[in-house]
Amino acid sequence: MPKVTEAYREARRDEIIGAALRCFSTRGFQRTSMADIIAESGLSAGAIYGHFAGKKELFSAVATRILTARRSELQARRREGPPLSPGQVMATLIDGMRREPFSGVLIQLWAEAAIDKEMREPVHEVLAFVRETVRAAFAEWAAAEPGRVDSDPREWAARLTPVALGLMPGFMVQRAIAADFDEDAYLAMLAEALPH
Structure with missing residues (x-):
């Protein structure tokens, strides 16, 4: 029997995560069954369960995929110039989430x-x-901007982070529910509302 490579295993995991993502985004978490994911993937139950213990583990893998992509975007943007301000950091993350075709899965x-x-x-x-x-x-920006924060950059960043992260669900929920929600205005206001 030929040996399965790690690259093959990762490709198969990605395929399964993609199928789960499609199911969760169209049916929701509660209404999606493992049978739905198996059918969507076109793989056998054994192939799915060989990679994931069940629906909850798959759901976590879907969220990890979405948020890892946002982190990669943030790192790529950072390489283009000086440290990003807190407003730029959050706008980059949220803009990436809104471009994600399955962003409702996060809610x-x-x-x-x-x-x-x-x-x-x-x-x-x-x-x-x-x-x-x-x-x-945030800490990198604060360290590069002496005098802009009232304490150690790392401590300041630790205090601001949970507040700023609350902006992500706020955006996603309003986007999903409020018909008159102005996504672009929200993102533009982040630069004014957060230190820049």
């Missing part, structure tokens, strides 16, 4: 984590990943 993820203790741990891990990315970007 579902937050809601599930609020009521399901089993979902809370994997969501907390994803949130910790995003929180550290944002905190580091």
Whole structure:
């Protein structure tokens, strides 16, 4: 029997995550079954369960994929010039999320984590990943802008991060629910509302 390479395993995982993402975005987390994901992927149940223990683990992998892409965008933008201001950091993250075709999945993820203790741990891990990315970007900007903050840049960034991260769900929920929500105005206001 030929040996399966790690690259093949990763490609198969990505294929399964893609199928789960499509299912979650059209049916929602609660109404999506593992049978739906199996059918969408075109793979066998054994192929799916060989990579993921179940729907909750897949849901966490979907969120990780979306947020990892946002972190990569932030890092790419940072390489283009000086440290990004907090407003630029948040606008970059939120703009990337709104361009994600399956961004509504994140709203579902937050809601599930609020009521399901089993979902809370994997969501907390994803949130910790995003929180550290944002905190580091804020601290880098504060260190490059002496006198702009009232304390140590790392301490200041640690205090601002949870407040700024609250802007992401606010954007996503309003975008999903409010018919008159002006996405561009929201993103433009971030540069004014947060230190720049």
